[in-house]
Amino acid sequence: MLRRPVFAGLLAAVLWLAPPRPDSRAWGFYGHRSINRLAVFTLPPEMVGFYKSRIEYLTVQATRPDSRRNVVPGEAPRHFIDLDVYGDSAAYKLPRNYADAVARFGEDSLQRHGIVPWHVVRMKNQLTEAFRSRDADRIISLSADLGHYVADACVPLHTTHNYNGQLTNQKGIHGLWESRLPELLAANYDFFTGPAPYLVSPTDAIWATVTRSSAAVDSVLRFEREVSQKMPEDQKYSFEDRGRSTMRVYSQEFSREYHQKLGGQVERQMRLATRLVGAFWYTCWVDAGQPDLNNLPKLTEAQIRQLALQDKEEKAAPAVETHGHVD
Numbered sequence: 001m002l003r004r005p006v007f008a009g010l011l012a013a014v015l016w017l018a019p020p021r022p023d024s025r026a027w028g029f030y031g032h033r034s035i036n037r038l039a040v041f042t043l044p045p046e047m048v049g050f051y052k053s054r055i056e057y058l059t060v061q062a063t064r065p066d067s068r069r070n071v072v073p074g075e076a077p078r079h080f081i082d083l084d085v086y087g088d089s090a091a092y093k094l095p096r097n098y099a100d101a102v103a104r105f106g107e108d109s110l111q112r113h114g115i116v117p118w119h120v121v122r123m124k125n126q127l128t129e130a131f132r133s134r135d136a137d138r139i140i141s142l143s144a145d146l147g148h149y150v151a152d153a154c155v156p157l158h159t160t161h162n163y164n165g166q167l168t169n170q171k172g173i174h175g176l177w178e179s180r181l182p183e184l185l186a187a188n189y190d191f192f193t194g195p196a197p198y199l200v201s202p203t204d205a206i207w208a209t210v211t212r213s214s215a216a217v218d219s220v221l222r223f224e225r226e227v228s229q230k231m232p233e234d235q236k237y238s239f240e241d242r243g244r245s246t247m248r249v250y251s252q253e254f255s256r257e258y259h260q261k262l263g264g265q266v267e268r269q270m271r272l273a274t275r276l277v278g279a280f281w282y283t284c285w286v287d288a289g290q291p292d293l294n295n296l297p298k299l300t301e302a303q304i305r306q307l308a309l310q311d312k313e314e315k316a317a318p319a320v321e322t323h324g325h326v327d
Contacts, residue, residue, distance in 0.1 A: 027151055027270070028179035029063055034186065035273045036062035036147040042196040042278030047285055050293035054140045061144040074111065078149060080158040080325050081114035083214045091211035096203050098122070114325070116158065120149050120206045124280055131288030136296035147277040153206055154273040159214040163325045165221065173224050176250050181259050181266045184252060189267045196278030198286055209276060216265060223261035227254060 027035065037059040040051045051058065068075045083090045095101040098118040101110055110118075123146045130138040157163045157174050165173035182189075199205045228236060231254055238251040250258075259266065285291070 027155065027182065027273075028175070030186070031178060031182050031270065032062040032066075032148055032151055033059045034182075034191075035151045035270065035277055036144060038191050038193075038274045039147060039196070039277035039281065042193055042275060043282060044195065046290065047282065047293060050136075050296065051140075051143070051281070057140055058144050058147070061141070062148055065145055065148045076325065077111045077113075077115045078119040079114070079116060079152045080163065081116050081210055082161040082163075083159050083210065084217075085113050085161050091207065091214055096207065113161070114158075116149055116153050117203075117206045117210050120146070120153060120280070121203050123149060124202050124284060127281070127284040128287045131285050131291055134291050134293075134296060139296075143281055146280055150206070150209075150277050150280055151273040153209045154213055154269045154276065156213045156216040156220045156269070158325070159210050160217045162217075162221070165224070168221060168225075170221060170224055170228075172250070173221065176224070176255065176258065177220055177266060180250050180255050182270065184255055185259055185267075186270070189270060191271060191274060193271055193275035193278075196275060196282040199279050199283040202280065202283055205276070205279070209272070212272075213269070216269075219262065219265070224258055227258050227261060231257070 037055060040048065040055050040058065043051055065075065065079065069079070070076070083094075086094060095104060098110075098115070098121075101118065123142060127139065127142040127146055130142055152158050155178050157177060162168060163174060165171050236251060236254045237248055239246050240249050241247075285293075
């Protein structure tokens, strides 16, 4: 199918997202919301109108899976996979089918060490079915969640048991890489990814993504260590006012030097996430037979209020026991 990429309003979309307080989970609010929002502009004309009319929902709800992590049993493992606990070349040897993985390792073990690539494939199938049934609410809800998990798979520290540097005396590196650097530097990132491609094999695509992310773990840790060794503690950290609080954060000087050491790695992974989220949405639509998305009902004000209430209830709910990657 011939189509042209849609980039109108892209710059405004980036500027709309004011940098928030850094978050130690996933890409933080700024990253996840940016990725979902920008992915809309990678879609073909047949899809972009539907998604643009719901872009505020896609943007805000990009962080809902993180809100569920500590209140919904089984949610936390969907955000990561500890490839290193499975031995050398694990990304190439692990079963691609989740049932086969359960048979080999057991459900408890998989949940403990994360299931993000398998969960992305599961959600891909759910979104494809939602497109087939032309269920607008389900399409956009699943798209928001799928975007979150795909983006998580693009984060190197979501592919290792040493997810926050806690095993190498580098605690805090999680938030530094995926929240602090984008917060400070994303205004200069290049987010023009081109049109979303069709994924011939979504399973291969997501496993290639976690493999690429895993390969970057060594440099993520090594370069932080190198910068830390040359910069005194009083220069490594600073204090910034955030609302009514004063917070200890990685200094701008340290963050920028770490960014330079990484050679634009965070920008590349964020751009990859944007393109890949769009690709998954697009592939689901194509696999569903390219249904006409025109004239599907929009969310009503009552539905939007209900979603806001659900978010509030999830955040207020008592915590549940979670496996792995607990901050």
